Every structure is written in C-alpha cells, then in structure tokens.
Amino acid sequence: MESLLKGLNPQQKKAVTYFDSPLLILAGAGSGKTRVITYKIAYMIEKLRYKPERILAVTFTNKAAKEMKERVEKLVGNSAPVLVSTFHSFCVRLLRTHSVRVGYQPNFLILDTDDKKRLVREIIRDMNLDSELYNPSAIASVISNIKNGLYSPESMTTYYDRIKDIFEIYNKRLKENNAFDFDDLLIYGRELLKSEELQRKYSDFFQYVLIDEYQDTNRIQYEIARALTKDKGNICVVGDEDQCIYTWRGANIENILSFEKDFQNAKIIKLEKNYRCTKVILDAANAVIENNKLRKGKKLYTDNPAGEPIRLYVAESDVDEARFVSKTVKQFLKKGVKPADIAIFYRTNSQSRVVEDALRREGISYKIVGGLKFYERKEIKDIIAYLRVVLFEKDTISLLRILNVPKRGLGSAVEKKLKEILQQETSNIGALKLLSDELRMEKQKKAIEDLIDIVEEIRKKLYNLKPYDLIKFITVSIGYEKYLRKEHPEDWESRVENIKELGNTIQEFSEREKLQGEDLYLEFLSTITLSSDQDELDEEDEKVTLMTVHASKGLEFPIVFITGLEEGLFPHIKSLDTKEEIEEERRLFYVAITRAKRLLSLSYAKKRRSFGSYKDTRKSRFLDEVPTHLIKEVKRKVAKKESERRNAIDFEVVQKKKPKLVFHQKFGKGVVKRVEGVGESAKVTAFFANYGEKTIVMKFLKVIG
DNA sequence: CATTGTTCTCTTTTT
DNA sequence: GAGAACAATG
DSSP, X not given: OHHHHHTSOHHHHHHHHOOSSOEEEEEOTTSSHHHHHHHHHHHHHHTSXXXXXXXXXXXXXXXXXXXXXXXXXXXXXXXXXOXXXXXXXXXXXXXXXXXXXGTOOSSOEEOOHHHHHHHHHHHHHHTTOOTTTSOHHHHHHHHHHHHTTSSOTGGGTTTOTTHHHHHHHHHHHHXXXXXXXXXXXXXXXXXXXXXXXXXXXXXHHOSEEEESSGGGOBHHHHHHHXXXXXXXXXXXXXXXXXXXXXXXXXXXXXXXXXXXXXSTTOEEEEEOEESSSOHHHHHHHHHHHTTOSSSOOOOOEEOSOOOSOEEEEEESSHHHHHHHHHHHHHHHHHTTOOGGGEEXXXXXXXXXXXXXXXXXXXXXXXXXXXXXXXGGSHHHHHHHHHHHHHHOTTOHHHHHHHTTSSOOSOOHHHHHHHHHHHHHOOSHHHHHHHHHHHOOOHHHHHHHHHHHHHHHHHXXXXXXXOHHHHHHHHHHHTTHHHHHHHHOTTTHHHHHHHHHHHHHHHHHHHHHHTOOHHHHHHHHHHHHHHOOOGGGSOOOOSSEEEEEHHHHTTOOEEXXXXXXXXXXXXXXXXXXXXXXXXXXXXXXXXXXXXXXEEEEEEEEESEEESSSSEEEOOBOHHHHTSOGGGEEEEEEOOOOSHHHHHHOOOEEEEEEOOOOEEEETTTEEEEEEEEESSGGGOEEEEEETTTEEEEEEGGGEEEOO
C-alpha cells in the first residue's frame, strides 16, 4: 500500500488518505480521479480493514461501475466484493427486498424509454387529445421533469392544460402494471430510506460511501446519499462542475457548489494537475471553459509536452467530413496506431450514420457506444415482450405490443376491446380468455386462442428449456422469421442474427450468474433495462470507437475527432435559448476536448443533410473560442491526375493559422513576425510600435487577430 | 375490419 | 430517412 501511495502527488495522496470528515474532491479533467478513487477503496480495505462488501461506490453508468470494480480488484485481488453500482441499480436492489412497503410486488417491472413513450402515447390517444400539441416524447420528458422536481404539474398547465391528468393516469397505469420507470426507481428508493428503520439499517451497514460524477447527481440522488451517511460523515464525493452535462435530467450543480453547507466540516481537495492531455489540448480546453460564468473557477495545468497542434477541417458537406475522418483514421492505422486508441465524437446519435458509412468504405472496423441500443431494437423488444407477458402477469404494455405482432389479423378494433377488458381484469391471460369469448369472428377467436396457447407453452418451458432454446422456441412458434422476411426484406437476416445473439446472451448470463427459470429471466430483464452499453460482452478492442459526447465522459483516447461543430448542432438548436443552456453545451465541448490525450481534430461541414434535404450551416461559436494559434487547418489535397482524383482523396495540413496581432501588458499591440513551437510555451517574435521587435513567450500574450 | 400504401412529422443528450 | 397517422383497398 505504501508503495502505491508513492506514485501519487500530494493532493492525490491527501485525497486517498483523508477520512476525518465528509470529503469533496474537485477533480479536473484528467487529474487522475479514477486512480484516486480506486486507491482510496484499496486503502480502506488494506489499511483501515474495512469490509469490502460494506463499502458502497456509486457511479454514473453501469459501464463505469464495471470498470471501477475491475480496477479495484486489480489492486487488492479478487477478494474484494466492493458494492459498485449506479444509483438506479442500487435502488433496484433496495426495492427487490422492500418494495412491498411502497405498495409494489417484489417481481416488479422496469419500463425503458420506449415502453414509457408507448404508454404515454396510449394515454393521450385514449384521452382524445390533439396529438400535434401532445406529442408523446415531449410529454414523456415533461413527466420525467415533474418527477425529478424540476417543476410541478400545475406550472405546465399553461402549455398543456391536461398534463396533470395525463401525469396521474400515467402513474396509475404504472402502479397497475406493477411497474417503475427510471425516475420511480430513485423516488421509491428514497422513499424507503425515509423509514427510520431502513435508513438506520443501511447507514449502519455501509462503512463508507463514495460517489463519482457528483456534479451530475440530482436532488433525489443527493438525498439518498445523505440518508446512507446520516450523521456519520463517512462520505466522499468526486466531481467537477465544469463537466456537469446532465442538468436537463435534473442534475443539480448546486449539489457540488454547496457541499460544504450540506455536510458539516466538509473538506475540499482540488486536483488541478492534468496528466492526460498535451499542453496544446489543455490550453484549448481552458480557453473554451473560461467563457463560462457559472463556475467555481479553477485552472488546470500540466507538465506534459506541447504536442501537435489541433487540426481543423472545414468540410464541404457531412459526407465530406466523414470521409476526412475515415481517411485520416486510415492514415493513422497505417502508421501503426491501434484502432482502440482512436475515437470519433458527435453531438447527436443520428450523426453516426454518415461516419459509419465512410468507415465501412475504408474497411475500418468500429464499435458504437450507446446509440440504438441492442435491447432497444424492435426485434429484440418483440421477443422480450413475449417473455415479459409470461413473467409479468400484469404487464399490459407488453401484452398490447404482442397482440398483433406478428400479424395475426387482430387490428385496432380488437385492441380496443382488449383495453376495455383490461379495465376489469388485470391478469394478461385472464384478459385474453375473456377477449376470445367476446369475439365473434372465428378467425380472430382462433388467433387469440393460439396466442394463449403459445404463452402457456412458453411458461411451461421456462424451466426445462435452456435459455437459448427458449428464445428459439418463441421465435419459431410465433413464426417471427417469416414475419421479418416480409416486413423487413432488406435486413431481416441481421435481425434474425440479433435474436440469436439475444439467446446466446441470456445463456451466458445464466451460466455466469448461476440462475435459471423465472429468477434468471427476472434478473436478466432488470439488468438489461438498466444497462446502457450493448458491447458489454464483446471486448473486441481492435476497433475504432464512435459515440456521442455525452457517452465519452470519463473516458480518454490518444486521438479524438470531434465532428459537426456547427451552430444549431453543437451547440444544439434546442439549447440556444438561455445562457445556462449554452454554458452546458460549452461544458459538453470542454468534456469532449479533454478526452484527447495526444491529438485532437475538430471539424464542421458547410452543409448537412438533416431530413432528406441539405441545409447550409454556420460554424460553431465554440470554434472561435479555441485560440487560433493552437490550430492548424487541414485541406484536401488537390489531385493532379484524373485517376488520383477518382480514387485517392487525401488530406494534408496546408495552412497554419498564425496569430497576426497580439497584445502585451506593457508593449501594447504588436504585429507578429515569427512563431516557434505551439501552445503557451511558443515563442512569438512581434513588432511593437513603441518598443520595436521583441520575442515573447505566448503565455504573456493575448491573441487579438 | 384488417392490411397495405401514402403522406406527414420529427430528432439532444441517458439511467 | 424512420416511424406514426391517415386514406384507400381487399
């Protein structure tokens, strides 16, 4: 342990070994935060002899949780079953044991975004509301915001006069389905901890609580953390207000700004030394974030070398931009860079498509983090809906989903009838039976009876078929492949593959967790609705990574491309209204920049396809915030021969953007003659009107032209 | 009454 | 360029 501490700087060491009072670690980007957290856990186990299972570490994503767990295990050996989880999965655990206290059966169901939207759409339709105004996605997010305490239903009635009714019906429907949505997990989790008995039980149990990405916790999460450590001060939170990018989800920057007030005798330790980025990259990041007003204000520094200048490419179109990225990636790969060392970022998921096409054309293999998640694909959700109908007697959302999928001649009329029945009869199978009694057309009656048979067959086979075979059985018995061939002639094969993959995944999960039958599927379903990354299982590292900027938080890559730096895209059009929103976009850009260790490439396209048509764009205001002397512009090589033009589009660094005018405290305005090196330590020779030619380090100059 | 074909809208970020 | 609402067909 002592030797471990040797590798840390004084602040880091202090952060690891401090246990006297609640601790806030303000950890700048790349300041060795993860290292500090893992060492701190190791320190507790080895030095303070805390029981690993009584240490709770909360992270933001399941992926981060998994990584942290692995890193801790690497330090102290496999014998460290530290409880690492997200707030959401922690609450699921709590609720599995105590849900009855808040009026839910323990085998509850968790709705994902898609289920939620379907349910909302249904309610809006049932209420005969104007679907133009009452758009399900918008309403779904309003519901979320209300639940997170961002505002009350009443305050929304100016826009949506029926929102309160929708909200109430929605909650009622969840309850009837014995289901929680994501927000409910936290709300009811906190509710449980309000009971003094449980609060005491859990706060006694946990010897220490660690919370990562504290800047992105919301009020409810804060209250949960507080309940778990009440009066004991055994808490450490780690965050960086400059990286708060989830306020739209209720993340409350206040949590971090007022930590000292909330926790008595709180200690604050700042980590401001960056070990990740080159000077050039860090200079750019600092310059960008300085434009934000709402911050505590800290400035990162680094001992790393200046490194290469930031590259900028101005593309003719989104396709051209993607081609630039893929060609440049290919050049790097040729030079021996590992694919896993390269990442491509974008603001919105929809941007991935063009990039993917370009990468495929170059034969570069890639993986996408996030995006259309595996478990959100239609074919997967269809098959899972059958499983859910079997497992959750009251899951009417899934029941309605499978009613006519695949098509079995049961349309909207039957659906309506079924909904009526469901008002009385809460069990899925019961409702189906009543429905078949009511129907008069033989064909439909038969269809319902077949469906009932299938569901019951699946139930019987839950235990005696292996998971893979059960999925296969579902697929075959409902004739799903035939349905896919017909509905998706283009890509039915890959969809079939996905279903097989699902079978394999459950199979593996079953073997790993040593579960089977109902327990297995219950556990599996709640795990996948909470897991964001589909590639948890395939650890193929020989791939370039594509992801949104949001998904990149907490990660680092030697080479990073940030694409689509255009007004209305990054910053996003929906975040231009208020100063706060723009600052959040800027933090997002800051996060993106600071992921890069060695080389950063920025780009934007002069026109971009957004629906079917091209739209002209303007470059992002954020680009102007990156000091020009840190940037080198890349242009397309003009091919001389016709054959070259057709096949080999190449890109080269042609023009170096030099500062032309600088300002110095004492000398005033100066005209630049020469620049040597890059970044803060670059030497600039300039001519000053009253002082003549001087050579000055960039650090003391301000670029003004 | 269900299915098929057609027009129209919509896209931020995620547990 | 997808998915849902709407209209025409079987």
